[in-house]
Amino acid sequence: MHAVEFHEFGGPEVLHATEVPVPEPAHGEVTVDVAYAGVNFADVLARAHGYRVPALPFRPGLEISGRIRAVGPGVTGLRPGQEVAALTSHSGYAEVAVAPAATAFALPEGISLRTAATLPTVLPTVQGLVHEVGRLRAEETVLVQSAAGGIGTVAAQVARLAGARAVYGVVSRPEKAAEALKYGYDEVFVGDGFTEDVLRATGGRGVDLALDPVGGDTFRRSLDSLARYGRLVAYGNAGGAAPWQVGQPELNPRGLSVGGFSVLTLAQDDPGALRALAADSFRLAASGKVQLPVTAEFPLDRAAEAHRLMDTRTTTGKLLLRVAGE
Structure with missing residues (x-):
């Protein structure tokens, strides 16, 4: 079968x-004839820096959609021919994935199947950020970093x-702001000066919940953008800075709290909890109340082009690899 791998780290x-x-x-596994594979920033980090790569050669690809080809011993509730979306530890960039x-x-x-390939990481992550860790309540305000990305648009x-009551976004480039505004944002701010923009938009109060996948200085500025009793949920370190550290001097004066979330760690440590998030997510997607924008699609053998585009940091929405298609 055809697959895409790398034997060394690099571009x-x-x-x-x-x-x-x-x-x-x-035992406990299924193989899937892949229709589409999602392209994620974690795939880029794996290729460039060895993120979650146990050994080389390595086949990237964390999420797929397709039809079950075979089920292993001990598997119940799934059958060959069934259409599924799946989160894999790796192996998604292939005609058949485990x-x-x-x-x-x-x-x-x-x-x-095309929409399904956007589901395993994006919607469960958003559900975890907004509801489980962020505990958003009605009439609260939200700030979302990377607002034009796959998670940001959702x-x-x-x-x-x-x-x-209000949702504000932050993007790195002006051209991304117009894209993000299509998906429910009240205002979208550009660049590192977003703390001042947030305080202006909220009359000096700040936001109740901030979602940050970037880390570093962006994490600090997001913390500064919170209202009293505000919550910040960190779910990545896309900026590549040293891991953030925060303690009582920053949190106590305004009663702030910081949480974290990783859908990949949840899948590994507590798949039952992930299944609960996924069930809610799939019902939401099926209802049509949420759009999951796919903004670029590449054949499997052009995976390098998808990574090259993602490396530019100009992408919006979700990128897919088309393997067998619908």
């Missing part, structure tokens, strides 16, 4: 299409459905 050019044996599922049965989710009616919509 997009290290991704190579290759022929590999078709895998067989082990996934734990615990993180393979049968698709409800009304969700296409976060505003989910916050609106949860009753947020």
